[in-house]
Amino acid sequence: MSLRVRRLTTPIVLLAVWEGTARAGVLAPDKLPPPSAVLEAAWRLSRDGTLGASLLDSLQRAVLGLLIGGTIALVLGAVAGLVRAGDDLVDPTVQAARMLPHLGLVPLLIIWLGIGESLKVTLVALGAFFPIYLNTYAGIRDIDEGLVEAARTCGLTWSERVRHVVLPGAMPSLFLGLRLAFSAGWLSLVVGEQVNGQSGLGFMMMEAREFSQTEVVVLGLLVYALLGLLSDLALRTGERRLLAWRRGLRAA
Amino acid sequence: MATRTASRLVEAAGVRRSFGGTVVLDGVDLAVDRGEVVALLGASGSGKSTLLRILAGLDGEASGTVSVPASRAVVFQEHRLLPWKRVAANVALGVRTRDAASRTAAALAEVGLADRGDAWPAELSGGQSQRVAIARALIRRPELLLLDEPFGALDALNRLKMQALFTRLRAVHGFAALLVTHDVDEAILLSDRLLVLDGGRVIEAIGVDLDHPRAVDSPGFAALRRRLLALLRVPATPDDAPS
Numbered sequence: 141m142s143l144r145v146r147r148l149t150t151p152i153v154l155l156a157v158w159e160g161t162a163r164a165g166v167l168a169p170d171k172l173p174p175p176s177a178v179l180e181a182a183w184r185l186s187r188d189g190t191l192g193a194s195l196l197d198s199l200q201r202a203v204l205g206l207l208i209g210g211t212i213a214l215v216l217g218a219v220a221g222l223v224r225a226g227d228d229l230v231d232p233t234v235q236a237a238r239m240l241p242h243l244g245l246v247p248l249l250i251i252w253l254g255i256g257e258s259l260k261v262t263l264v265a266l267g268a269f270f271p272i273y274l275n276t277y278a279g280i281r282d283i284d285e286g287l288v289e290a291a292r293t294c295g296l297t298w299s300e301r302v303r304h305v306v307l308p309g310a311m312p313s314l315f316l317g318l319r320l321a322f323s324a325g326w327l328s329l330v331v332g333e334q335v336n337g338q339s340g341l342g343f344m345m346m347e348a349r350e351f352s353q354t355e356v357v358v359l360g361l362l363v364y365a366l367l368g369l370l371s372d373l374a375l376r377t378g379e380r381r382l383l384a385w386r387r388g389l390r391a392a
Numbered sequence: 393m394a395t396r397t398a399s400r401l402v403e404a405a406g407v408r409r410s411f412g413g414t415v416v417l418d419g420v421d422l423a424v425d426r427g428e429v430v431a432l433l434g435a436s437g438s439g440k441s442t443l444l445r446i447l448a449g450l451d452g453e454a455s456g457t458v459s460v461p462a463s464r465a466v467v468f469q470e471h472r473l474l475p476w477k478r479v480a481a482n483v484a485l486g487v488r489t490r491d492a493a494s495r496t497a498a499a500l501a502e503v504g505l506a507d508r509g510d511a512w513p514a515e516l517s518g519g520q521s522q523r524v525a526i527a528r529a530l531i532r533r534p535e536l537l538l539l540d541e542p543f544g545a546l547d548a549l550n551r552l553k554m555q556a557l558f559t560r561l562r563a564v565h566g567f568a569a570l571l572v573t574h575d576v577d578e579a580i581l582l583s584d585r586l587l588v589l590d591g592g593r594v595i596e597a598i599g600v601d602l603d604h605p606r607a608v609d610s611p612g613f614a615a616l617r618r619r620l621l622a623l624l625r626v627p628a629t630p631d632d633a634p635s
Contacts, residue, residue, distance in 0.1 A: 269493065289450055290472035294486035294528065304485065308476040384510045385476040 169236065173355040181355040190344065193364065197340040198329060205264020206325050213269045217276025222302065235275055242266040242333050250335065260332035267328030271320035279313025280306055315379045322371045330364060401426045401536055401568050402447065407456035409442055416442050418592030429569045431579035434589035435624060441570045444540050460527065464536040465529035469544045471521035473513040480509035483528045499527040502561065514574065519550040530561065536568040556583055576620050580613060581602065581606050588623045596623055
């Protein structure tokens with residue numbers, strides 16, 4: 141109880157100070173409007189459907205990008221982790237490509253893909269790819285060889301060993317990769333949506349900037365943060381369920 | 393290839409294995425009869441674990457002829473249970489018969505863990521984990537049990553309990569076993585025959601003629617122990633001058 145109160149104290153005080161200073165005119169309304177104005181904008185934009193539509197468009201890009209980047213990463217990571225020839229063919233190249241900051245590719249991607257949807261989805265996919273690839277690969281590589289051997293002596297075939305030993309063993313690492321991919325994906329989406337656009341949260345914010353609706357810009361930021369928080373929460377829940385065996389360590 | 397008699401279960405001849413330039417096994421001959429427990433003793437690095445891995449089919453790079461039954465199971469020094477499977481699922485791993493569930497329950501009951509099938513491996517003590525590893529081997533109803541220092545990681549009291557468990561299980565199931573150990577007492581207590589490995593070869597084979605039940609104060613135990621320790625070049629008592 142007191143712990144919860146103490147934890148909530150700082151954000152509440154910050155909000156109150158923000159509201160107070162904005163109302164007192166210390167903060168210029170066009171620089172930083174008070175939280176109440178941001179809430180009001182949220183209410184207004186949800187009622188006229190702007191916020192919902194923007195959110196949906198952004199979510200679609202995020203999900204599509206994560207699916208594409210994640211699937212390719214999973215397949216390549218598994219091939220490199222499981223097959224020696226795959227390791228030689230895939231890993232050095234991916235490790236080298238990792239050095240390219242993918243957000244720096246924006247100008248090149250605009251030349252290749254234009255400024256439409258494919259640019260945004262590609263950016264998210266690129267952002268999600270590397271963390272998932274790296275952690276899939278590392279997760280498979282770090283599996284205790286003794287467990288694989290024990291499974292072999294129990295008569296498990298190669299594919300059964302992959303299913304019962306390698307995949308579950310790589311799962312904790314895979315979840316770490318997913319979490320990093322989610323945050324990299326959101327970041328890529330934010331950057332991608334600032335490059336032109338006809339819809340989405342980024343478009344909503346850029347448009348509001350032109351009309352000096354600072355409260356909508358702040359609202360967009362908050363929604364981005366909220367999305368990141370929710371996706372992380374969903375991931376944690378999935379992790380708790382799938383990695384229940386790790387809790388055994390605590391229950392003992 | 394050596395001719396195989398009806399009672400011969402394991403037959404290995406001229407087994408060689410080297411790692412890089414180091415020869416670990418230099419022409420080992422070994423035979424185990426049905427129902428026979430053979431202990432393999434040797435100093436660290438004498439190649440006893442390597443030999444066991446070859447018999448277990450885990451080492452494809454050894455030369456020589458090896459004939460082992462398909463019905464075999466391995467217990468390692470570490471329990472090697474899959475942490476993400478509950479105890480029962482670990483025991484039943486790779487068992488494809490329809491009665492797998494009842495066999496799992498029976499195997500767990502035999503090692504005294506009938507009520508722990510739903511536990512995660514992380515919830516077990518070291519001794520319990522090793523019992524589960526034994527149940528995982530037993531459920532396969534092996535003709536040959538390969539044990540690689542199975543009790544080596546346990547404390548002294550747990551080790552005594554596990555040795556008693558092994559003796560009991562052997563009486564019930566009649567499996568043959570190859571027991572790799574560096575514990576001279578354990579080797580004498582549990583085995584019918586002792587092999588001493590040194591320099592990549594079997595330098596001595598000793599039949600153990602002590603009556604069952606055996607204990608460290610059984611007549612003849614001390615003499616055998618002395619003889620083995622001499623072969624392993626280890627002083628029999630702390631007072632012995634190093635040779």
